[in-house]
Amino acid sequence: MKISVIRIFTPLLLFFYTTNAQQNPRPKLIVGIVVDQMRSEYLYRFYDNYSENGFKKLMHEGFNNKNTHYNYIPTETGPGHATIFTGTTPANHGIVSNHWYDRKSGKMMYCVADSTVSFIRSSTDTSGDKSISPASPRNLLGTTISDELKLHTNKRSKVIGLSLKDRAAILPAGHLADYAFWFDEKSGNFISSSYYTDILPSYINTFNDKRKSDELINTIWKPLLSDDKYRNSNPDDSEHEKIFVGRTKATFPYDLGKLKHKNGGYSLLMHSPFGNTLLTDLATTVIKEENLGKGETTDFISISYSSTDKVGHDFGIRSKELEDTYIRLDRDLAELLAFLNNEVGEGNYLLFLTADHAASDNPKFLKEVNIPTGTYNPKSMTKILNDKLKMAFGEGAKISFMDNTQLYVDTDAGSKREVLYKIQEYLNDFEGVKEVYLPTGVNTKISNGDMDMLLGKSYNRGRSGDVYVAYHPGWMQDWEYGATHYTSYNNDTHVPMLWYGWNIKPGQSAKKYTTDQIAATLSMLLSIPFPSSAQKETMQELFNDY
Template sequence: MRLFFILCFLSLNVLYAQQEKKPKLVVGIVIDQMRAEYLYRFQDNYSEEGFKRLLKEGFNVKNTHYNYIPTATGPGHASIYTGTTPENHGIVNNDWYDRALKKMTYCAVDTTVTLVDSDKKQTHNFTIGNRSPRNLKTTTITDELKLFSNGRSKIIGISLKDRGAIFPAGHLADAAYWYNIENGNFVSSTYYTKQLPEWLIAFNNKHKADSLLNLTWNTFLPIDKYIKSGVDNATFEKVYEGREIPVLPYNLKKLRKDNGNFKLLAEVPYGNTLITQLAAEAIKKENLGQGKETDFLTISYSATDYLGHYFGIRSKEVEDTYVRMDREIALLLKTLDKEVGTNNYTLFLTADHGASDNPHFLKQSRLPGEFYSPKKIKEELNTYLSREFGESDYIAFIDKTQVYFNKMTTPKELIIKKAASFLKTIKGVKAVFTPNVPESSLYKNNIQNVINNSFYLENSGDILMHFHSGWMVERPYGTTHGTMYTSDTHVPLLWYGHNIPKGETVKKYVITQIAPTLSMLLNIPLPNTSNSSPIEELFKTIKK
């Protein structure tokens, strides 16, 4: 009996020690536009080493959702890593109307910094160079790790999209690297550094993007195995310049010149291949996970988003993209196992938003769905307000969810109330919200909480619109996202690695609970406006 108690005591001590020990590396993976159901719909064509490994050996938070609108890349990445919504972090969309400048502004723009590229001829490129996290109003989990370690933790973010690299890496990152569509290089800005590291210069000099663009994109597996997608030649899919129909295979070498050249790589599965290659190089050359402090690598795969926008969620192209994405995850895990150690890293995988079915598909399937035109709504609303208050240009900007007004001599509150009443009569509009004039909101229930999470006074519109399910902003092909419906809010969330139990939960969680979970796993402070509730099932309670 005494031996039994001694063994129990030793076992508990070992378990406590394991819980106290931190991972050497945290890896955050965001797959742009990945719907939660992709884990299951395409599963028969997945390998055992990618998504299935994470599902079988990790923890699956099956009912994870976004809780604001619009669901988009900029706010999605910001919300994951700050643990809060646009109400606090300020990234209300990828772009918004700047009332002071009277023009659109980009979520990651920063005119005080410039491009850093290994190709010196490119350093004048302001389109992708003026980038930093300065518009992000709160700290990130990566910032808190950097502060907690007194700067000794290494933080690196990588993505094809600048916003997918910058917001996850945070304000205090050692580096954020993104793809230059002009030359195929990975670049940064002077916010982080004056010169790229030698290893990245060497990586760029291998011209990997150029090599990948000389390949032919065919299905990874025989196309007859792709039974979870529609016909290959659908009428609402993008047709590349130089092609007559949207059908695999695609000879990229022939298509690249007329389809943006290096830009094309971000819009085919090989863009994800390049990100995996860069991640492996960063792990090795930056010695991530080799120091005394926990390091953090953020990875955002963006090609999945472009492909969804082009071909839609039922396409052969998207099914093949996720079959290939599975192999990229497998290769990344293999690299982490080798370079960091199988139980030395903690990894999570999620998405920045989902995507909805194209209304053309919905109609063909006898399901409800329609398109709407923000331009047409703007014209109708401006005509109405001109009749009510006199001829003028009342609307500064309108997008698929938000309306911004110009300054007027008529009290703005009165204009907003009248505009809200009119918008409610527009076909397809389900609800209208006026956060600055709350008593005039025309729809109040639990959706109001979503609107509160979405609204940041300086950057948000004066009116937020909510359309009926199945309604989508006009587009010639593919899909988009942005609504508060589950098609856009429901995303995967998988945890794997050091101190992560095996299992799953169907309890509903929101995306802002990733950051507090990491805080509790790492025993570091929460980001300063973070949700404070972690994913409880990941933590085992030990009775003393």
């Protein structure tokens, strides 16, 4: 009798499952969430302080890959967002850093700068920041997953990118986006680019006119939970944290309204958890006003939370301020998920959450706890190197720019090969330098196979530096407070990867995946083409038993 019931019941289950899949062959909406500077461990170190409906809901009701990494250098915001949504690395998508040295102009190039476009603001907004460059995705090479969705549906799908940072809104949305909106730190409004539109949609004007940014900038930031709940972070009164102008300590509470005048005005919102709250409010407004997930084709929205990065840079990865920011982001995510379930429908949207990079400890903190560490200063290193080059080659050879991983070299002093070899020799004498690589064909034989692979994915001939420098673990650029990132070590590469919603079965995996596999996975889930340079390997666990 039991066998008969099973034989009858199993086909019925398969029938209902197959029928449901046929009724809903694709999700109504893709929601791509990027949390700026989020280490994978934050899912677990702060776990006890999360609600049941934010991070925990995604972890338990969705699929959690616990071993997701970046596979290039430097690990920064621009390259991170470009990699997630193009499915490839800087070698192909061309966003080699947030800024790089442009050899033709002899100037620095910002990753989304575009002098051919202009800012689009509210008609009443006259206080925008005139010191920053207008922006667009034109520096991004190849297509994104959102571009391919647009092309596949003959542009019927809507695609919108949102963030507090311009690069984090623009790069995920791709070349064919309907809109990208980001926060203007001078006016407290969300703005866009003439690349997308001549005027802001009326609902963005209405959102700006409500002055939610004024409400939040006048908030007193104090811990959301009782002090005993923050036991996995350092004490509030810890060293190596940013002290805002007008304060004598980096301790709660922070009266943002009093601090704003001497600490960047509305930009202070980005240095608090309330920037994430503002962005969540914008996201729900955009989804509702644009009717995302209500059409015949799949729509796409990217939401990049930037305040986590600013707070991390200010206070460090073990600060009470950072933990409180994640606790509050958890509540923002819970609000977003509840809204999506009500507006789009539970099971009708596919959401993924990852980060554009992770973060490392402050070297001063590492020294205090007896972990090997050290610091270097790119400016002073550049001066020393240029002095040596002048002695060796005269005025004809110099380093035009050096950041944390790359050096750009200008020379008309004979053989560039000779100059690069000399730079390699000089750099090897600096304390903290582990290896020096010349990826331009001068020195193609690299003994470290892992670094060979890493540089192959990092180096873009037109935009990357002539020399790459790798430092020992724990070594970072000298800075006064907080955390930073950009290395190829696990501290900076290991990020979360959560999938939730449409056709995603609960589960987890410890298999290593890289962030450039996200776009390919989405392509296969949606049955649309890969982005032009995307790698082809997908996260197989998401397809098992379907």
